[in-house]
Amino acid sequence: xxxxxxxxxxxxxxxxxxxxxxxxxxxxxxxxxxxxxxxxxxxxxxxxxxxxxxxxxxxxxxxxxxxxxxxxxxxxxxxxxxxxxxxxxxxxxxxxxxxxxxxxxxxxxxxxxxxxxxxxxxxxxxxxxxxxxxxxxxxxxxxxxxxxxxxxxxxxxxxxxxxxxxxxxxxxxxxxxxxxxxxxxxxxxxxxxxxxxxxxxxxxxxxxxxxxxxxxxxxxxxxxxxxxxxxxxxxxxxxxxxxxxxxxxxxxxxxxxxxxxxxxxxxxxxxxxxxxxxxxxxxxxxxxxxxxxxxxxxxxxxxxxxxxxxxxxxxxxxxxxxxxxxxxxxxxxxxxxxxxxx
Numbered sequence: 001x002x003x004x005x006x007x008x009x010x011x012x013x014x015x016x017x018x019x020x021x022x023x024x025x026x027x028x029x030x031x032x033x034x035x036x037x038x039x040x041x042x043x044x045x046x047x048x049x050x051x052x053x054x055x056x057x058x059x060x061x062x063x064x065x066x067x068x069x070x071x072x073x074x075x076x077x078x079x080x081x082x083x084x085x086x087x088x089x090x091x092x093x094x095x096x097x098x099x100x101x102x103x104x105x106x107x108x109x110x111x112x113x114x115x116x117x118x119x120x121x122x123x124x125x126x127x128x129x130x131x132x133x134x135x136x137x138x139x140x141x142x143x144x145x146x147x148x149x150x151x152x153x154x155x156x157x158x159x160x161x162x163x164x165x166x167x168x169x170x171x172x173x174x175x176x177x178x179x180x181x182x183x184x185x186x187x188x189x190x191x192x193x194x195x196x197x198x199x200x201x202x203x204x205x206x207x208x209x210x211x212x213x214x215x216x217x218x219x220x221x222x223x224x225x226x227x228x229x230x231x232x233x234x235x236x237x238x239x240x241x242x243x244x245x246x247x248x249x250x251x252x253x254x255x256x257x258x259x260x261x262x263x264x265x266x267x268x269x270x271x272x273x274x275x276x277x278x279x280x281x282x283x284x285x286x287x288x289x290x291x292x293x294x295x296x297x298x299x300x301x302x303x304x305x306x307x308x309x310x311x312x313x314x315x316x317x318x319x320x321x322x323x324x325x326x327x328x329x330x331x332x333x334x335x336x337x338x339x340x341x342x
Contacts, residue, residue: 003044003045003046004046004091004092005019005020005023005046005090005091005092005093006090006091007044007046008037008040008041008044008046009040011040011043011044012033012036012037012039012040013036014033014036014037016090016091016093017090018033018037019037019093020061020093020094022034022037022038023093060115060116060117060118061093061094061095061118062094062095062096062097062116062117062118063089063094063095063096063097063117063118063119063120063121063303063306063307063310064096064097064098064099064108064111064112064116064117064119064120064121065082065085065096065097065098065099065120065121065123066099066104066107066108066120066121066122066123066131067081067082067098067099067100067123067124068100068104068123068124080277080295080296080299081123081145081295081298081299082098082299084295084296084298084299084300085121085299085300085302085303087300088299088300088303088304089303089307092303092304092307094118094303094307094310097111097116097117099111104131105130105131105134108120108122108131108134108135108138109134109138112135112138112140113138118141118310119140119141119142119143119306119309119310120135120140120141120142120143120306121142121143121145121302121303121306122135122142122143122144122145122146123145123146124145124146124192124194125144125145125146125147125148125156125194125195126146126148126192126193126194126195127148127149127193127194127195127198128148128149128150128193129148132144132148132150132151132152132154133152135152135154136152136153136154141306141309141310142154142155142306142309143155143156143157143302143305143306143309143315144156144157145157145158145298145299145302146158146194146195146196147195147196147199147318148195151317151318153317155305155309155315155316155317155318155319156317156318156319157298157301157302157305157318157319157320157321158195158196158298158318158319158320158321159196159293159294159298159320159321159323160320160321160322160323161195161196161197161199161200161203161275161323162199162200162202162203163203163322163323164200164203164247164275164291164323165199165200165201165202165203165204165205165207165245165247165275166203166204166206166207167291167323167324167325168204168245168247168273168274168275168291168325169203169204169205169207169208169211169213169245170207170211171273171289171325171327172208172213172243172245172271172273173207173208173211173213175243175271177213177242177243177271178211178212178213178214178240178242179213179214179215179238179239179240179241179242179243180208180213180214180215180238180241180242180243180244180245181215181216181217181218181234181235181237181238181241181243181244181245182201182204182205182208182215182216182217182218182244182245182246182247183217183218183220183227183230183231183234183244183245183246183247183248183251183255184197184200184201184217184218184219184220184247184248185197185219185220185247185248186219186220186221186222186248187219187221188221189219190219197247200247200275201217201247204217204245204247205217214238214239214240215238216234216237216238218230218233218234220248220251221251222248222250222251222254224254224257226251227251227254227255227257227258228254228258228261230251230255231244231255231258231259231262232258235262241270242269242270242271243270243271243272243273244270244271244272244273245273245274245275246272246273246274246275246276247274247275247276249276249277249280249293252274252276252280252284252288253284253285255272256272256284256285256286256288259272266286266288267286267287267329271289271329272288272289273288273289273290273291273325274288274289274290274291275290275291275293275323276290276291276292276293277292277293277295278290278292278326281326281328287328287329288328288329289325289326289327289328289329290325290326290328291323291324291325291326292323292324292326294321297321298321301319301321305319
């Protein structure tokens with residue numbers, strides 16, 4: 001494992017920011033502290049990126065995360081990305097500025113043109129995202145966290161949401177299900193045309209239709225009443241519904257509550273497969289197979305890709321994290337839907 005700034009800081013008994021200042025020259029450091037840090041660097045064999053040593057003359061060591069904040073209960077879904085990005089930036093001797101303005105394009109333009117940041121991580125990427133063209137025109141180091149229809153030759157990283165949807169669908173088809181519903185992200189996510197939600201839904205529905213399963217989908221805001229509405233609507237719309245795919249972290253436990261209220265046992269009466277972080281799947285009251293969302297890996301890799309650009313390294317144009325399905329059901333349902341057309 002590569003030695004990080006955090007390792008150097010621990011060996012030298014200083015903070016990570018102090019190590020960063022020694023490397024960048026951004027602040028005056030006492031000779032004694034500098035010597036201790038340099039000794040730790042030598043002992044550990046720490047090799048800072050070449051560009052890190054030139055920040056003194058060319059950069060300010062700040063990167064921006066452009067993240068349109070979700071207001072309300074779904075805000076909690078974004079926080080793991082922010083925290084993982086923050087710690088990854090600190091490990092690389094960088095500071096993280098979060099741009100949460102509703103007018104994301106103006107905030108990006110102001111910070112880049114004003115030389116407040118060295119690079120930008122673009123979050124919540126839409127399929128046709130005007131911020132992508134803006135970043136390209138600004139000639140600013142950037143990484144897109146998501147897959148737009150046109151990346152404007154900017155590097156991007158993403159979780160393969162379409163494959164995640166397909167894995168969920170194929171798992172249910174292998175169990176014999178031929179009547180499957182899909183509960184997706186809140187309606188606002190689809191109105192904004194956010195790529196990950198569209199790709200996951202389309203991947204799942206395409207696989208189900210290829211498998212000649214009856215299917216329907218609905219968006220869901222994650223509130224108890226709307227979750228109940230979503231489950232009930234799918235039961236009415238898909239005759240013989242025997243399985244659900246849920247890609248909505250806030251709604252998932254409430255979906256299980258609704259099924260329990262309807263006296264539908266999971267998985268004996270109905271299967272549920274989800275796309276969610278592993279720790280959330282483990283906390284559910286019944287075993288639910290799930291495609292893991294690699295939240296921390298996605299955020300940390302995005303920061304490393306951006307830092308690589310700042311430091312003059314060549315980075316890949318596309319980095320796609322492959323999904324994996326963890327099967328947790330103890331058994332398949334006793335009855336499943338009969339084959340039919342979608």
